[in-house]
Amino acid sequence: MRPLALALALSLIACKPRDANDPKTWIGRLDDNDPKVRVQAVQQLRKLKAKQAAPQIALLLKDPLLKEDAALALEDLGGPEQVDALLAAVDTTVGAGSDTAARAANRTNFRIAEALGNIGDARAGPALLRLARSSDDNVRIAAVEALGNVKAKDAIFELSHIVDDPTAPPLLIKRAIVALGDIGDPSAIPALAHGLVIERQGVSFLPESSFALFLLGEAAVEPLMKIAQDQDPAYLAWAKENNRAPAGTYAKAALVLGDLEDQRAVPVLVAKLKYVDPDPVPGTSRLLSNLVRMFAANALGRMRATQAAPAVQAVVSTANAQDEEVTTFAAEALVWIGDRAQARELMRKAQTGLLKLRLTVAQSAALFGEPVLGKDVLTLAMREAKGSQQACARQLSDLTMPVADPRQACDLLATQFGELSKPLEAARVCASDASCWLPKLQDPDPVVRARAAYELGRAGAAEAIAALAKAAGEEELLVRTAATRALDWLASVPAARPALKGVAPQLASQLAQEQGKGQYLKANEDLRRLQVKLSRL
Structure with missing residues (x-):
């Protein structure tokens, strides 16, 4: 009986399942005769992040039943050693058909493009460039993103074409712009400059284009300065053909020049603070003029261009609600520039005008002004406290601060200014x-x-x-x-x-x-x- 019991115990041990959290358990099943077991093994190895299984999984790219799952797993597990296998698995013959085989092939190409992009090996560039011309949008998007990851300079022409293609889906254009920024070659600047101002199906590409140009750094400075001064004939011709307004070009070029912080751009930006748009409709002209001025002021603030402070100050006005954005941007720019003499002028402007704009410029003054301005703030608050109840209530209503008891309106209004003495008092204490x-x-x-x-x-x-x-x-x-x-x-x-x-x-x-x-x-x-x-x- 004892030998029989021992044999039974050994049999039970042999049948006990191996640890499901041990990659070796699943690696051993990658060559199982049952395709369902092989699929499960690939999926589990991906969940376990078992990079040591990548060589065996790459072999399964040749298995029609496992190809898509293997490509998906290699998105997370693959490395340079798997690039050749992934490239060999690309199907360049598939079209945009809706049959099961075409859909499966496109899904697999999509996974392969993502895997190659994650690996980031330059050898993948030519294959990804072919996939970027696929008839399947998802494959194109994945391939375009991957081209940026592998920094494929040979793809710049194709990616630039996508940016300028009016029929390209907005998401594909966004990915192309990001890829051009990741590649980081100056030959992409014309397309990225276009990306600053184009829209497709109501979608703007300003965030992606401005960031891509920022990544290019110094190489983008002179081209953008030329565009901002109408000195780039190719851009001017493109803008005319595509009906791009000059104000949008100047404003967005200023935005990027501010990001790049190159002092050579200061005179160009200062000149834009006086921009007057030629639109014959006065309201539209004012709107477009302010758009350019606010971005120029913001850029000069980012550059901390002390020499530009008086010109930025000249843009600040509390008289007209149409000037709210440009005044807000310019006042903030003065805070960043940090010329404390400008804070006194801001406080002077806070004495009169529209309440919202007065508070905006007073707050900016409090963020960098000398402590002595605290007295001006308190004097201003006391003056507001003595105003008429009706006038105070109306101004607070304009700030979306309705008052239940009109008798408290002037005190509440005075508090809005009085609170600004706190940062100035802190400046007195801390210096x-x-x-x-x-x-x-x-x-x-x-x-x-x-x-x-x-x-x-x-x-x-x-x-x-x-x-x-x-x-x-x-x-x-x-x-x-x-x-x-x-x-x-x-x-x-x-x-x-x-x-x-x-x-x-x-x-x-x-x-x-x-x-x-x-x-x-x-x-x-x-x-x-x-x-x-x-x-x-």
Whole structure:
């Protein structure tokens, strides 16, 4: 009986299933006679991220029943050693048919393109270029994205053609623009300049095109300066043929020049602050003129062009609601430039005009002005408190701040200005002492927190980087913007670079988590550019 019991026990051990979390369990089943078992093995190895199985999975690309699943698995598991097998598996004969075989072949080509893009091996360029001309849109999109990942310079002509193709799907155009930026060759600049101003099916490509040009860096500066000054005959001919308004061109060229921060562009941008659009309709002319001026002011602010501060100041006006955006952009630019003498002029302009614009320029003054302006703010608040109830209530209503009791309207209005004394009082206490400003990043008042971020950035305070990175994730956009600007300024401080590299993963994680959140779109575009700067330190 004992030998029989032992044999039975050994039999049970032999039949016991192997560990499902052990890749060896599934690698051993890749050559099983049952195709369902082989498919399951490939899928499980992908889930387990078992890169050691990539060579065996690549062999299954020759198996018609496993080809698509194998290509999908190699998106995550493949490496340079699997490139040849993936290239051999591309089906260049398939059309856009709706039959089962054509759909399966296109799905497989799509997976292969994604796998090759993830691997990023330049050998894949020619095959991906062929797939970019596929009759299946999904295959084209995957191939175009992959061409950027493998940095295929031979694809620039094809990708540029896609950007200019009026029949191309918007998503394909977006991927082509991103790919051109990733490839990083100056020969892509004409297509990317077109991408700044074109629309397809109501879709703008400004975010992708401006970022791609930013990635190209210095090579894009002179071409954009020429475009902004009507000195590029080829672009002028294209713009005329495609009915692109000059104002849009000037504004978007200014946007990118501001990102690139090349001082050669300052005179060009200053000239655009005086732009007057020739549209015969006065309202349209004003709108287009302000569009160019606001982007020029914003660019000069990003460049911290002190010499341009008076010209930017000249754009600020509180008299007309049509000037709200240009005034907001210009006042913010003055904060970034940091010429404190301009804050007094902003405070002077805050004395009269439309309430919303007055508050905008007063807040900007409070973000960088000398402490003595605190007295002006309090005087202004006291004056508002003595206004007529009817006038105060009307102005608050314009701010979408209706008051239940009209008797409180003037006090509430006065408070809107009076609160701005807080950042100026903080400036009186802290002056240029970074150790004093650092805890004020936790202040209950958002304008104080924003001012603290700006002051720490101006002071080159490397010790504040961790706190500024945290502030760059605040819900309050005013503080986010200030913290991001401060971190950007610190990138030019050698002593700050190790700490900046240390917070780069945190900022990258924030960008990934907030992708698609509209309320942070503008702030996170700046954060993306900061990420690029940090990666180049």
